[in-house]
Amino acid sequence: NIVDSKHLNAVSRAWRSRSSNMSVLHPTLLLCVYGFFSNLRPSEPFLTAYLMGPDKNLTETQVVSEIYPIWTYSYLVLLFPIFLATDYLCYKPVLILQATSLVVTYVMLLKVQGILAMQFLEFFFGLATAAEVAYFSYIYSVVEPVHYQRVTGYCRSITLFGSAAGSLTGQLLLSVAKVQLLHLVIVTLASAVVAFVAPWFLPMPKRSLFFHKSAEERPAQQQQQQHHGEGGGFRESSEAEAxxxxxxxxxxxxxxxxxxxxxxxxxxxxxxxxxxxTCGYFQVINYAQALWENIRPSQEYEIYNGYVETLSTLLGALAALLVGYLPICWALWGELALCVLSLLMAVCVFVMDTLRQIWLCYSSYILFRATYMLLITVATYQIAASLSMQRYALVFGVNTFIALLLQSLITVVVVDSAGLGLDVFTQFLIYGGYFVAISVVFLLAGLFKLASRRRSEQEALANSQAETESDSPPISDTSSCR
Known part of the structure; x- marks a missing residue:
């Protein structure tokens, strides 16, 4: 009987494990399909050239100062409402909304003309960008926490792979097949239509991080109120109030x-x-194509933006993977590392702006993106290490909102025709100075931290010498980093 019982328990555990893996496989596979095709955008590296070319016939000032800023403003305005709606509607409807917005964006890019239409296009793309929170949080509502790390890796990797594949496909179609830019938009629209199908087959989550929680996740106080309530009327009243x-x-x-x-x-x-x-990074990548168009006009020369975007995406992903192997104690040297690497990003922007040689410009852009990807991965890990899933989503949402708020202020003053409306070279000069300012801020923070640590160690050493009866060593919060 004991043997049979153990055998039954083992079979039961194996069956539960298999069922759990199958329940993870279905939504993860659909999310990966959606993530790949929604990011497969062959037209993306050539958007500025397309808008300024014969298909749309817009000027650089119209594209840079009147159209592109709408994405920044709409992303900022929609981020917090979409964040709340994502959780309240349990993710899937917002994923469908994002997929719909992408289809609308590329239909408009293909069919409509004029500045106002392009501004509406940027609004829909801002809506799609804000709704990305649904993609990266849906999976946590349908799988167990033990699978979080694995499925997160799958979903994030497939978006990078889709982006790189899209850029490479666009460049090969342009350089090898000699297609027109309009055809790249058609391929991008087809990819968005394929992506549109996937979210409809996702299972509807029964819980979320904030609004809809399972019984075991509800606060103990709420459970006690439900347990001790007298009669159904009290419980119905409590639920209505809730x-x-x-x-x-x-x-x-x-x-x-x-x-x-x-x-x-x-x-x-x-x-x-x-x-x-992130504010500065968004500005650089948003207007890099306009800079390249000034240095090497697409109407006169063959451009290689697709290769550059592909390589920068893949190197950025590689840099993110290498973070865990860097022999740096981020708790101790983090601020100084941020100072040095932010200065490197500033140098990259200055090289793009001042030397005005297309291959140096491309190389600097690749190094800039790889450096940012490395540091943002470190920042993600350092922030998330001590947070619960709810606070993880909150902090990242707040950080992104602040970045967009700063970006909107810079856009209004520097880029928008309602502000200074500066030319793209002057803009990049300002962006380079912006990263220098970031470097100075973290240089001062790092020096202050090192000085405080040395002072506290000296005080601890003096106290230990004065209290000879104590054999305990000086306490240091960074001893693990030595």
């Missing part, structure tokens, strides 16, 4: 978590770099 006050409770909880998270000095430092650097 539904009516659900949004306010979530907002209050988010605000409390916000205050709690940002009281941590290390998290605040990494979040500051995240917001500042």
């Amino acid at each position: 539904r009516s006050s659900g949004l306010m409770e979530v907002l209050r909880k988010l605000f409390d978590d916000f205050l709690q998270c940002y009281r941590s000095g290390p998290l605040l430092a990494w979040s500051l770099w995240w917001a500042l650097a």
